[in-house]
Amino acid sequence: MTFAVDFENVSRHFDAVKAVDNVSLQIEEGEFFAMLGPSGSGKTTCLRLISGFDRPTSGHIKIFGETSDDLPPNRRAVNTVFQDYALFPHMNVRDNVAYGLMVKGEDKSTRLSKADEMLALVKLDAFGDRKPGQLSGGQRQRVALARALVNQPRVLLLDEPLGALDLKLREQMQEELKSLQKTLGITFVFVTHDQGEALSMADRVAVFNEGRIVQIGTPHEIYEAPRTRFVADFVGSSNVLPPELSARLGGSAKWSSLRPEAISITAPEHAKASGTVKSVRYLGSVNQITLQLDEHEISVSSPVGVALPVIGQTAGLVWKDAALHAMDDA
Amino acid sequence: MSSADTNHQSLTGRISDVLWRKPRLLLALLLLPPLLWLGVIYIGSLIALLVQSFFSIDEFSGLIRYELTLKTYGELFRPANYDIIIRTVLMASTVTIASAIVAFPIAYYAARYARGRMKALFYIGVMLPLWSSYLVKVYAWKLILAKEGIITWMVDSVGLGFLLDILLRIPIIGGNSLSVSYIGTFLVFLYVWLPFMILPVQAALERVPGNLLEASSDLGASNRQTFRHVIVPLALPGIVAGSIFTFSLTLGDYIIPQIVGSSRLFIGQAVYAHQGTAGNIPLAAAFAVVPIVIMAGYLWMAKKQGAFDAL
Numbered sequence: 324m325t326f327a328v329d330f331e332n333v334s335r336h337f338d339a340v341k342a343v344d345n346v347s348l349q350i351e352e353g354e355f356f357a358m359l360g361p362s363g364s365g366k367t368t369c370l371r372l373i374s375g376f377d378r379p380t381s382g383h384i385k386i387f388g389e390t391s392d393d394l395p396p397n398r399r400a401v402n403t404v405f406q407d408y409a410l411f412p413h414m415n416v417r418d419n420v421a422y423g424l425m426v427k428g429e430d431k432s433t434r435l436s437k438a439d440e441m442l443a444l445v446k447l448d449a450f451g452d453r454k455p456g457q458l459s460g461g462q463r464q465r466v467a468l469a470r471a472l473v474n475q476p477r478v479l480l481l482d483e484p485l486g487a488l489d490l491k492l493r494e495q496m497q498e499e500l501k502s503l504q505k506t507l508g509i510t511f512v513f514v515t516h517d518q519g520e521a522l523s524m525a526d527r528v529a530v531f532n533e534g535r536i537v538q539i540g541t542p543h544e545i546y547e548a549p550r551t552r553f554v555a556d557f558v559g560s561s562n563v564l565p566p567e568l569s570a571r572l573g574g575s576a577k578w579s580s581l582r583p584e585a586i587s588i589t590a591p592e593h594a595k596a597s598g599t600v601k602s603v604r605y606l607g608s609v610n611q612i613t614l615q616l617d618e619h620e621i622s623v624s625s626p627v628g629v630a631l632p633v634i635g636q637t638a639g640l641v642w643k644d645a646a647l648h649a650m651d652d653a
Numbered sequence: 654m655s656s657a658d659t660n661h662q663s664l665t666g667r668i669s670d671v672l673w674r675k676p677r678l679l680l681a682l683l684l685l686p687p688l689l690w691l692g693v694i695y696i697g698s699l700i701a702l703l704v705q706s707f708f709s710i711d712e713f714s715g716l717i718r719y720e721l722t723l724k725t726y727g728e729l730f731r732p733a734n735y736d737i738i739i740r741t742v743l744m745a746s747t748v749t750i751a752s753a754i755v756a757f758p759i760a761y762y763a764a765r766y767a768r769g770r771m772k773a774l775f776y777i778g779v780m781l782p783l784w785s786s787y788l789v790k791v792y793a794w795k796l797i798l799a800k801e802g803i804i805t806w807m808v809d810s811v812g813l814g815f816l817l818d819i820l821l822r823i824p825i826i827g828g829n830s831l832s833v834s835y836i837g838t839f840l841v842f843l844y845v846w847l848p849f850m851i852l853p854v855q856a857a858l859e860r861v862p863g864n865l866l867e868a869s870s871d872l873g874a875s876n877r878q879t880f881r882h883v884i885v886p887l888a889l890p891g892i893v894a895g896s897i898f899t900f901s902l903t904l905g906d907y908i909i910p911q912i913v914g915s916s917r918l919f920i921g922q923a924v925y926a927h928q929g930t931a932g933n934i935p936l937a938a939a940f941a942v943v944p945i946v947i948m949a950g951y952l953w954m955a956k957k958q959g960a961f962d963a964l
Contacts, residue, residue: 396871402872403867422882425882426872
């Protein structure tokens with residue numbers, strides 16, 4: 324089977340820094356794939372290796388079965404939506420969108436009408452004559468998207484495309500991107516450090532840490548069954564329990580993860596464990612309660628409306644057995 | 654509290670309070686001296702010059718007639734004078750185009766690749782020639798370009814002397830040696846004004862984000878296409894700014910063509926000659942207006958062509 328993007332033991336080292344370290348990864352055609360990780364984890368470098376702005380130190384990258392190691396960016400069937408959009412400031416929006424067609428030699432009327440179609444798709448039909456400097460961040464984002472899509476790439480690469488937008492707009496764009504990807508049916512590879520974004524949009528997520536992939540799976544798998552302490556903590560900030568505590572709480576003697584929202588507060592007498600309430604923080608939709616269990620801190624997300632324990636008193640904790648998830652390795 | 658009180662009582666304290674309340678007054682006070690200098694001394698003398706150019710000289714008495722007339726401008730179109738203008742404009746254009754071509758790769762390297770120590774070296778390398786006297790440099794070039802100079806010697810010693818001979822045998826731009834030919838004048842102009850082209854082009858390129866170049870190649874553009882459609886348009890304000898320097902400095906210079914080159918005059922030399930020994934101030938003024946008009950026309954054209962759109 325041919326994959327849209329296929330990493331075979333790819334490394335990219337900058338002198339002593341292993342930005343990408345022996346990564347193997349297959350992205351299927353038509354998939355919405357997220358690369359998730361903190362800054363410096365190698366996810367953006369991976370994207371740049373696909374687009375061709377950077378070349379692997381070792382290993383090979385195939386794009387639709389074709390080894391792309393020696394292909395310059397302008398000869399790859401991929402297009403990129405840049406983090407800060409990278410729109411050409413001296414061209415109007417329509418010319419920006421038509422740029423890819425222009426350099427391929429399409430005649431003026433064809434390329435401008437295709438650009439207008441694409442602008443209509445991203446709901447910016449009325450803005451063709453403006454300069455990028457006259458647009459808001461969200462509009463620029465859409466222009467960047469249209470400019471990439473007009474070339475009919477087989478893979479669209481998105482580098483933190485929503486990072487610069489405010490929360491409301493970001494949520495709206497998340498939905499739009501998702502539905503756009505469904506309509507077009509092309510492969511999206513999306514780089515983000517925002518776990519909420521990755522979980523809500525992607526079909527599959529690769530979690531990066533220190534140049535390596537620590538886990539690949541569906542958002543559900545990543546969230547419910549984190550493979551390492553890093554994944555548990557980075558994706559949704561879980562309670563990461565050391566082996567002895569996990570065993571004491573009825574789990575296996577391994578590092579384990581217990582999601583804050585999987586725990587409920589109850590009276591100490593029917594509880595699986597109990598601890599001293601250290602703090603209660605109101606976060607709008609939930610209250611975040613921190614309890615002290617011996618030398619460990621456990622955090623609990625409790626829906627607003629549920630009675631709150633009093634700080635300094637002992638409270639009991641219950642959870643479903645399956646919620647205490649043992650991880651493969653540390 | 655007490656310190657604030659003393660501030661209020663002292664004169665400087667009160668003045669500073671007034672200036673804080675009226676920031677525009679402060680701005681006006683700061684701008685007054687430079688505006689007086691520019692407005693009265695600079696613009697004033699320019700207007701005086703303009704007015705002079707509309708007077709004429711009495712051919713018999715050699716005295717200036719203070720009546721407004723276009724007669725002096727008419728004289729500019731006499732073949733001898735017209736030649737001077739054409740010669741100067743051609744030289745200025747050639748120097749400008751050549752400095753843009755020579756400056757671009759240097760500026761591009763400095764803006765995109767040079768970092769830290771290399772960048773400091775670049776600035777020193779570009780600015781160093783500006784630290785020494787202009788006259789010294791021009792005379793140095795006269796020696797370099799002379800028949801007995803290092804260029805002739807080097808070309809001869811590698812056996813390519815015939816090439817230099819062919820070059821010097823080209824009519825009009827050739828001559829007995831490089832130092833008495835237009836080629837020599839051109840080389841010295843190019844050398845002396847080059848920093849004024851490199852620096853603005855480098856500043857313009859510095860402001861082009863690297864990801865625009867990546868975006869261009871990501872969208873399928875070859876390096877040549879990226880250069881033509883992204884780099885050059887964005888560097889254009891810098892090239893135009895640099896060309897204003899090289900073009901106007903060449904148009905007005907009267908020392909370089911006097912030291913290196915043929916004896917045929919450039920505008921600057923004509924102005925010098927007419928206002929000095931010939932005592933024809935109106936014609937000198939009319940000659941001096943020519944570069945101003947050319948530059949105004951050039952800037953108007955550059956603006957129409959969209960050279961400043963990327964600013």
